[in-house]
Amino acid sequence: MVEIRKPIQVAEAVERVLAHAVPAGTETVPLEESAGRILASPVTASHPVPPFDRSPYDGFAIRSEDTAGASGSSRIPFTVIDEIPAGSVSNKILGEKQAVRIMTGAPLPEGADAVVMFEQTVEDGDTFSIRKPFKPLENVSLKGEDLAEGEEVVPAGSFIHAGTVAVLATFGYTQVKVARRPVVGILATGTELVGVGDPLVPGKIRNSNGPMIAAQLRRMGIDCRTYGAQADDPDAVVATVERALSETDALITTGGVSVGDFDYLPAVYGRIGAEVLFNKVAMRPGSVTTVAAGGGKLLFGLSGNPSSCFTGFELFVRPALLKMMGANKLFLPHTKAVLGEDFTKANPFTRFVRAVYDGKTASPAGFNKSNAVSSIARGNAMIVLPGGTRGFRKGDEVDVLLLGVEEGSPEWTL
Amino acid sequence: MVEIRKPIQVAEAVERVLAHAVPAGTETVPLEESAGRILASPVTASHPVPPFDRSPYDGFAIRSEDTAGASGSSRIPFTVIDEIPAGSVSNKILGEKQAVRIMTGAPLPEGADAVVMFEQTVEDGDTFSIRKPFKPLENVSLKGEDLAEGEEVVPAGSFIHAGTVAVLATFGYTQVKVARRPVVGILATGTELVGVGDPLVPGKIRNSNGPMIAAQLRRMGIDCRTYGAQADDPDAVVATVERALSETDALITTGGVSVGDFDYLPAVYGRIGAEVLFNKVAMRPGSVTTVAAGGGKLLFGLSGNPSSCFTGFELFVRPALLKMMGANKLFLPHTKAVLGEDFTKANPFTRFVRAVYDGKTASPAGFNKSNAVSSIARGNAMIVLPGGTRGFRKGDEVDVLLLGVEEGSPEWTL
Numbered sequence: 001m002v003e004i005r006k007p008i009q010v011a012e013a014v015e016r017v018l019a020h021a022v023p024a025g026t027e028t029v030p031l032e033e034s035a036g037r038i039l040a041s042p043v044t045a046s047h048p049v050p051p052f053d054r055s056p057y058d059g060f061a062i063r064s065e066d067t068a069g070a071s072g073s074s075r076i077p078f079t080v081i082d083e084i085p086a087g088s089v090s091n092k093i094l095g096e097k098q099a100v101r102i103m104t105g106a107p108l109p110e111g112a113d114a115v116v117m118f119e120q121t122v123e124d125g126d127t128f129s130i131r132k133p134f135k136p137l138e139n140v141s142l143k144g145e146d147l148a149e150g151e152e153v154v155p156a157g158s159f160i161h162a163g164t165v166a167v168l169a170t171f172g173y174t175q176v177k178v179a180r181r182p183v184v185g186i187l188a189t190g191t192e193l194v195g196v197g198d199p200l201v202p203g204k205i206r207n208s209n210g211p212m213i214a215a216q217l218r219r220m221g222i223d224c225r226t227y228g229a230q231a232d233d234p235d236a237v238v239a240t241v242e243r244a245l246s247e248t249d250a251l252i253t254t255g256g257v258s259v260g261d262f263d264y265l266p267a268v269y270g271r272i273g274a275e276v277l278f279n280k281v282a283m284r285p286g287s288v289t290t291v292a293a294g295g296g297k298l299l300f301g302l303s304g305n306p307s308s309c310f311t312g313f314e315l316f317v318r319p320a321l322l323k324m325m326g327a328n329k330l331f332l333p334h335t336k337a338v339l340g341e342d343f344t345k346a347n348p349f350t351r352f353v354r355a356v357y358d359g360k361t362a363s364p365a366g367f368n369k370s371n372a373v374s375s376i377a378r379g380n381a382m383i384v385l386p387g388g389t390r391g392f393r394k395g396d397e398v399d400v401l402l403l404g405v406e407e408g409s410p411e412w413t414l
Numbered sequence: 415m416v417e418i419r420k421p422i423q424v425a426e427a428v429e430r431v432l433a434h435a436v437p438a439g440t441e442t443v444p445l446e447e448s449a450g451r452i453l454a455s456p457v458t459a460s461h462p463v464p465p466f467d468r469s470p471y472d473g474f475a476i477r478s479e480d481t482a483g484a485s486g487s488s489r490i491p492f493t494v495i496d497e498i499p500a501g502s503v504s505n506k507i508l509g510e511k512q513a514v515r516i517m518t519g520a521p522l523p524e525g526a527d528a529v530v531m532f533e534q535t536v537e538d539g540d541t542f543s544i545r546k547p548f549k550p551l552e553n554v555s556l557k558g559e560d561l562a563e564g565e566e567v568v569p570a571g572s573f574i575h576a577g578t579v580a581v582l583a584t585f586g587y588t589q590v591k592v593a594r595r596p597v598v599g600i601l602a603t604g605t606e607l608v609g610v611g612d613p614l615v616p617g618k619i620r621n622s623n624g625p626m627i628a629a630q631l632r633r634m635g636i637d638c639r640t641y642g643a644q645a646d647d648p649d650a651v652v653a654t655v656e657r658a659l660s661e662t663d664a665l666i667t668t669g670g671v672s673v674g675d676f677d678y679l680p681a682v683y684g685r686i687g688a689e690v691l692f693n694k695v696a697m698r699p700g701s702v703t704t705v706a707a708g709g710g711k712l713l714f715g716l717s718g719n720p721s722s723c724f725t726g727f728e729l730f731v732r733p734a735l736l737k738m739m740g741a742n743k744l745f746l747p748h749t750k751a752v753l754g755e756d757f758t759k760a761n762p763f764t765r766f767v768r769a770v771y772d773g774k775t776a777s778p779a780g781f782n783k784s785n786a787v788s789s790i791a792r793g794n795a796m797i798v799l800p801g802g803t804r805g806f807r808k809g810d811e812v813d814v815l816l817l818g819v820e821e822g823s824p825e826w827t828l
Contacts, residue, residue: 031610031625032625032628035628035629035632035633036632036633043791047614049786049787049788050619050785051614051619052616052617056783056784056785058672058673058674058675058677083675084617085605085606085646085674085675085676086604086605086606086617086646086674086676087604087605087606087607087617087618087645088605088606088617089616089617101675103674103675103676104672104674104718104719105604105606105619105718105785106606106617107616107617118673141783141785145781145783146780146781146783146785146786146787146788147781147787147788153788153791153792154791154792161629161633161794161817161818162626162627162629162630162632162633162724162790163626163724163768163787163790163791163792163793164791165622165625165626165628165629166622166623166625166626166720166724166787166790166791167622167787167788167790167791168625169610169620169621169622169624169625169626170619170620170622170720170787171620172610172611172612172613172614172620173610174610174611190500190501190519191499191500191501191502192499192500192501192502192519192520193501196445196583196586196587196588197586197588198586199586200461200465200586202466202503202521203466203498203500203501203502203503203520203521204501205464205465205519205584206583206584206585206586207583208579208580208581208583208584209580210583211445211446211579211580211582211583212576212577212579212580212583213576214446214449214579215449215575215576215579215580216576218449218450218576219449219450219575219576219820231501232499232500258472258518259472259532260472260499260500260517260518261472261497261499261515261517262499262500262517263472304518304519305518306580306584310576310577310580333773334773335749335773335774336773336774354577358823359747359748359749359750359823359827360749360750366560367559367560367561369470369555369559369560370470371464371470371519371555371560372463372560373463373560373561373577373580373581373584374463374560374561374567374581376576376577376580376581377457377567377568377577377578377580377581378567378568378577379577380575380821402819403575404575404819404820404821405816405818405819405820406633406818406819406820407794407818409772409773413773
């Protein structure tokens with residue numbers, strides 16, 4: 001008799017996985033290697049930004065009080081008494097109708113409270129004149145207006161992108177405390193698999209899931225250990241899984257989780273004493289996705305079908321690994337889009353359709369079956385069609401999850 | 415007298431830069447290192463997918479003609495004559511009411527044209543019965559239904575993501591022809607700059623642009639050569655620029671492009687004989703962004719203001735480097751969003767406001783001045799507010815460019 005499994009909803013499955021994701025620890029890396037990592041401590045402003053009152057333009061620093069009454073018919077002249085390039089300070093103090101030539105980014109000299117841009121003056125040797133009054137602090141970047149000293153600028157758990165690096169550099173972080181990356185193992189199972197470099201023989205296919213998952217990990221900045229492809233032999237699989245678990249923080253297997261005669265992963269979980277968190281999810285593709293936990297580690301049993309495998313990784317493995325790294329945005333970014341094709345047939349399970357999203361419309365990326373590979377190659381998003389009794393029409397507004405975006409969403413919104 | 419520059423529109427500036435982007439050549443890398451690169455030759459299907467008619471389920475392969483008339487009250491029995499695990503082939507030929515036990519992914523045996531799932535049967539030893547008729551090809555994955563042999567699956571110029579890797583593996587590409595990555599130099603200029611590890615002294619700021627650009631390059635998979643930070647000394651800058659150009663495919667400088675007394679980049683371009691493509695763009699921040707071309711190489715003169723520098727990179731440097739790599743999607747992905755705050759003051763220049771986009775609303779990421787760093791750290795998008803005579807209100811639909819997305823858009827849509 002075939003085993004009957006009870007499906008759980010995707011949100012419930014995600015929650016169960018996350019409940020078993022254990023922090024992977026922290027480490028310190030040089031600033032130049034911090035991009036793409038998850039910040040383990042908040043970045044705080046070690047000084048105000050700007051660090052001093054400064055000029056945002058090339059021009060002249062003046063006292064605004066000296067500009068009262070200036071107009072086109074009554075220009076007010078100033079005498080230039082010093083010049084401040086960026087990076088320098090002036091030791092002059094402005095007196096009445098005196099000015100200091102000042103460059104973008106240079107600190108205002110004492111006494112000055114406004115900046116006249118070159119374009120607003122008529123110059124004549126060491127003097128210039130203006131034709132309009134200036135308000136106090138006009139054209140001045142005030143100390144601390146961007147960030148106050150001690151302010152938390154970026155919270156722990158943030159993805160470190162190029163902008164984060166700019167802030168780290170600004171505040172002198174030559175070393176950055178980041179999450180350690182979990183070590184992830186990949187084991188492909190299936191007697192039908194041959195290596196990428198092997199010729200095809202009847203009944204066989206090449207192991208595409210292993211390299212695909214390695215690339216999915218790599219776009220998270222995570223390297224993997226590969227345990228090769230293994231025939232459907234329960235003793236051999238148990239031995240490899242035990243070895244892999246001793247060498248990694250999490251293990252991803254592909255294949256062997258369905259109800260076929262040679263799907264040995266359920267037996268393997270039993271033999272190594274791992275707790276199965278779920279073995280059926282109300283989703284297509286990937287309904288047989290199985291996740292187990294043992295020895296404080298997660299074992300992801302992804303389907304051997306390429307599209308199912310891909311989807312299982314993005315929905316379950318990715319947020320779990322991000323949680324292990326202490327990230328505060330675990331989930332694929334989500335948006336709404338216009339559905340580009342009819343899906344008139346209802347499905348009781350939630351469908352994740354590999355799609356091309358162009359910023360407005362999301363259209364299926366190609367052949368839509370769990371064993372398809374073309375649509376994985378062509379897609380940049382997944383259309384989410386909730387399970388139920390209704391179909392969907394071209395033009396309907398639908399949920400879309402975006403793939404290949406460096407920073408995720410803080411909430412599971414589906 | 416201050417130099418008056420004539421601004422050009424952003425789209426025109428992008429076009430001028432792209433016209434000078436020279437292909438960087440190609441190289442061959444192992445499959446495992448291909449993710450994140452740009453494909454230099456199309457991927458074609460070296461065999462059909464599936465490579466043979468196969469079962470998408472665990473069940474029994476049958477002849478559909480034998481199922482005519484089956485019903486709950488008139489079940490039709492079958493005799494199982496063989497079993498085919500995935501990876502194997504059967505040499506049996508099905509006769510009347512004969513079946514072969516078949517696992518997901520295994521090739522259909524001769525004579526069979528349909529698959530009964532385990533769940534659709536009642537088993538009894540070597541026999542089982544069914545209660546419904548099956549159509550020819552029901553539950554069969556047909557040879558070539560996903561991809562035909564010889565079909566172009568992924569065009570040259572595509573970004574290689576995890577799904578692309580799956581296809582490359584499927585078709586046995588152990589080596590992949592990809593675009594060579596351009597070697598990019600970074601030179602920060604400005605007497606006000608100190609190193610990230612240096613203490614701040616009055617009038618100085620740390621060089622945050624250099625590390626930021628290195629991270630912007632790194633998220634494109636491009637490493638850089640750093641030429642440090644240099645004081646505003648024209649002879650020294652000329653020497654460094656000439657050396658950098660001899661060692662790189664493109665050079666990014668920060669600072670020195672405005673109209674200040676120590677902005678020497680315009681003079682440097684003149685001395686090395688580079689043609690200035692533009693030196694004023696109708697955009698904020700980054701209006702002083704200057705791009706020159708000399709000796710077949712691009713010189714990007716980005717502003718020293720962090721936000722301007724960041725924006726100049728994303729709008730001009732990124733597409734140019736992608737074009738050098740032969741990419742077919744050069745531009746930041748674009749979508750529409752609801753504006754999260756008022757921008758009631760009109761601006762003649764197009765504004766690129768660093769923003770947080772949550773899949774629906776785009777709100778300014780913080781302090782909005784060209785010298786701000788906080789908003790770069792907090793943003794994941796840029797709101798685009800076209801230049802003109804009108805302001806924008808919270809709730810307006812606006813254009814948004816997304817940052818940190820691995821694959822771009824094929825068109826400049828703004």
